[in-house]
Every structure is written in C-alpha cells, then in structure tokens.
Amino acid sequence: RRTGAGAHPLATLCRERWLRHDLVADPSVLGLGDLVAVDPADERPNLRDPAPAPAIGTGPDGERVLVVCSVGVDPCVVSAAAELVLRESPDRIVVALPGRDVLPAVERALARLVVPTSILGVACGWDIA
Structure with missing residues (x-):
C-alpha cells in the first residue's frame, strides 16, 4: 500500500492500522512527542x-496517552x-479517526469512559493524492 495507489480491494484492508502507522511516523499531528504501537x-x-x-x-507534559x-x-x-x-x-485517551468519521454518537459514547477522552479527526494517507 502507498499513498495515491487507488482503491484496490487489498488497499482497503486494515485501514485503522495504516492510520496508526502514519501517526506513529509523525506523532506531532496529535501533539505528542512519541508514539509506539501496542497490541490490541x-x-x-x-x-x-x-x-x-x-x-x-507521551504528551507534552509527560502524561501517558x-x-x-x-x-x-x-x-x-x-x-x-x-x-x-x-x-x-493512560492519563488520557485520544481516539483518532478520519475527519468524516467523527460523529456525535461516537463522541457521546466515548465521553462515558472514566479517563479523559478526546476525538480527533485526522488526514489519512489513502486520501492524499
């Protein structure tokens, strides 16, 4: 898979992992200093x-995110x-979604978690031409 490769059926598999890969490569998009993938x-x-x-x-104040x-x-x-x-x-949670997938129902459900949670719509590698 690569940016701009088109919508081949194989390129649509596991897109959440592709999104995570992009964010691990550039955690500053989320305002973080570092980011490491963990097991689901x-x-x-x-x-x-x-x-x-x-x-x-790790967040800017050293908090675990x-x-x-x-x-x-x-x-x-x-x-x-x-x-x-x-x-x-964690000290807080960030749920990263493509911008089009940030929906009020998801925000309401995530607000019920005991840890402070924010939802962030981010640009996805497959949408970049």
Missing part, C-alpha cells in the same frame, strides 16, 4: 472487519478503549 485489546478475527489499532505515546485508531463507524472502539485503559493505565 482483542485478537483480530479477520482482515475485513474493523478492529481498533492502539498505540501509547493512549491513542486508539479506527476507521468508519466501529461499534467496538468504545469497548476496546475501555479494555485498553485497564491494561495500559
């Missing part, structure tokens, strides 16, 4: 269904973030 909360059942792709980074990358409307993003909070003990 659950094993991915297949390549077609969405599965949140997590990472851990859990980044959860997702694409589309993924009903598992809230439960995955909740499970990852138990494992990773």
